[in-house]
Amino acid sequence: MLDAKKGTLPKLEGRAAWKFEDEDYDIDQIIGVKNIRIQDLDELCSIAMKSYDPHFQSSIRVGDLLVGGENFGFGHPHSPPMKAMRHMGIGGVIAESFAPTYYRGETAMGFPQITCPGILSAVERWDVLRVVWSSSKVINVTQGTEIPFEMPTKTEQNLLIHGGHMNYLYEAVSNAAGLKD
Amino acid sequence: MSGKTMVEKIMGRISGGNPVSAGDEVKVRPDFVMAYDFPGYTDVIFKTVKEKFGLTELPAKERFVIFIDHMVPAVDPKEEEFHEMTRSWCREFDIACVEREGIGHHVAGETGYGVPGAFAVHYDGHISQLGALGCLAVNMPRQTLTEAFVREYIDFQVPQTIRLNLVGKVQPGVMPRDLFHGIVQKLGNKFARFAVLELGGEVIDTLSLDGRQALTSISMFTGALSAVINPDQAMLDYALPIARLDIEPVTSDPDCRYAAVHTVDVSDIGVMVAQPPSPSRTTPLDEVSGLDVQVGYIGSCASGRIEDLRAAAKVLQGKQLAPGFSLHVVPTSKRVMTKAAEEGLLQVFSECGAFVSSASCDFCYGRIATMRDGQRAVSTGTLNVKGRMGSPDSEIFLVNAAVVARTAIDGRIPRSEDMMSEVQ
Numbered sequence: 001m002l003d004a005k006k007g008t009l010p011k012l013e014g015r016a017a018w019k020f021e022d023e024d025y026d027i028d029q030i031i032g033v034k035n036i037r038i039q040d041l042d043e044l045c046s047i048a049m050k051s052y053d054p055h056f057q058s059s060i061r062v063g064d065l066l067v068g069g070e071n072f073g074f075g076h077p078h079s080p081p082m083k084a085m086r087h088m089g090i091g092g093v094i095a096e097s098f099a100p101t102y103y104r105g106e107t108a109m110g111f112p113q114i115t116c117p118g119i120l121s122a123v124e125r126w127d128v129l130r131v132v133w134s135s136s137k138v139i140n141v142t143q144g145t146e147i148p149f150e151m152p153t154k155t156e157q158n159l160l161i162h163g164g165h166m167n168y169l170y171e172a173v174s175n176a177a178g179l180k181d
Numbered sequence: 182m183s184g185k186t187m188v189e190k191i192m193g194r195i196s197g198g199n200p201v202s203a204g205d206e207v208k209v210r211p212d213f214v215m216a217y218d219f220p221g222y223t224d225v226i227f228k229t230v231k232e233k234f235g236l237t238e239l240p241a242k243e244r245f246v247i248f249i250d251h252m253v254p255a256v257d258p259k260e261e262e263f264h265e266m267t268r269s270w271c272r273e274f275d276i277a278c279v280e281r282e283g284i285g286h287h288v289a290g291e292t293g294y295g296v297p298g299a300f301a302v303h304y305d306g307h308i309s310q311l312g313a314l315g316c317l318a319v320n321m322p323r324q325t326l327t328e329a330f331v332r333e334y335i336d337f338q339v340p341q342t343i344r345l346n347l348v349g350k351v352q353p354g355v356m357p358r359d360l361f362h363g364i365v366q367k368l369g370n371k372f373a374r375f376a377v378l379e380l381g382g383e384v385i386d387t388l389s390l391d392g393r394q395a396l397t398s399i400s401m402f403t404g405a406l407s408a409v410i411n412p413d414q415a416m417l418d419y420a421l422p423i424a425r426l427d428i429e430p431v432t433s434d435p436d437c438r439y440a441a442v443h444t445v446d447v448s449d450i451g452v453m454v455a456q457p458p459s460p461s462r463t464t465p466l467d468e469v470s471g472l473d474v475q476v477g478y479i480g481s482c483a484s485g486r487i488e489d490l491r492a493a494a495k496v497l498q499g500k501q502l503a504p505g506f507s508l509h510v511v512p513t514s515k516r517v518m519t520k521a522a523e524e525g526l527l528q529v530f531s532e533c534g535a536f537v538s539s540a541s542c543d544f545c546y547g548r549i550a551t552m553r554d555g556q557r558a559v560s561t562g563t564l565n566v567k568g569r570m571g572s573p574d575s576e577i578f579l580v581n582a583a584v585v586a587r588t589a590i591d592g593r594i595p596r597s598e599d600m601m602s603e604v605q
Contacts, residue, residue, distance in 0.1 A: 024371075024461065026459075028566075033566075033568040034568065071404070074461070099374070100374060100401075100404060100406060105322045108322035108323070108325060155206055155336040164324065165322065166229070166324055166327070169327065
């Protein structure tokens, strides 16, 4: 069985910075396919979400969240769009459901992805949301409502606790080798 | 107590030998760890393994294989330097490095990595095609694959299995790619999300290894983590003599527990197309018949095998390409190309005016034969998202190899009924 890991899951509380209502949303659209090879984070941030809201970047506060629909992340997702989102301060994504390649990839980066059926109709843009891990509920603070979400697996929780798979692995290997106190 | 799926049996064996069930979180030891060298992927893994973790050897190194199949041939010194770095790293760690053999996902099956009952990991999802041989091959995020390089056991949740029975009669002109697009049209692009898709039924029984690989290679477009087929005698006869691992093949028990069971009657699946810009936008070919097209591609890890080449050559025999049409024919592996040469297929392609290349992944993602704005392609490649084969303002229609061939002659997409007479 998996080892018990110390640590806490990341605090997730922020405003719904955007609602991606489309089913099968392709995250590459966040920056546009023609920009998919850009690696510079500042350049990516200056492009990201421009076609949805020209003032998106300046509107964001650290910890804000994205809300998505069914099968969020479908397609052939590349890493730059969500690198840009994280760099801007987005704390995580809460969606009706996720496409596996996207979900597993971002979770491995330590970027929380919360599967929460019903979220799309329960949230308006800029509502304040709080993820309560202990009760598996998303609280809509603005509306005074709550909605259950599906807890990530133990392995996924470990990745989130450690801020990504590489941190988790390094700690696990270091502990096994007696390299850490 | 119910029986076990083949996935549960494989997971049980590689997690210590105790029975496991879908949903269990276990530590598993992959039988094979695979990758193709690509900037930002293998170089990062190599560096991490050596510098961050300080390893000088890999755990059970005989399990590892690196394929060089992208950026082949190199078009600038940096690419060749990258390949040389890969070769050097493989020599230093004494692991297999395979190149000039073809597209790795397919070559893996040709060279004994597709062991029935084995578990293989890669960072690319099309490795799922080893499922045609009864090998569970799953793509992992790059970080998880790094873990498999660093230590023998990785954390994994035993996936659910969704059973899909294909029954009925395959119609004339319909190839395995059409069947896959037809399945997506009927069941949608997410019916197998996070599960392993187990294909079976009388239609699967009639398919060769080529056809089974075509179906399993693109199973990700159903949302599946991978796909498997219970190996029959023909697959065992192919796989076991070359198997790199001596393990017992497994099949699902009749009373195993599937997360869902679907049955699709293929009798009403005609010639299909996946329209741009998504592999889930599958429709009958007739919705796009008559569209002008300038580029054709027959190849990829999904559909560049000998049966695809035979079907295309039959259409192209004695014909010439439409004026201005560029047709690229890229057999999936060296062995496939050699076979095509023996059968005279390469001569057909050459005489009709096609550009014929040794195996490479590069046509599939636009690194070679890059499309410009406004061009339209028919392709047997894996994907048709925007910009996949060049300009974001070009379009890719995924079809079977015979449809690509016929389009190359006419310069426009044919009607379904044209194809029924082309391929019997």
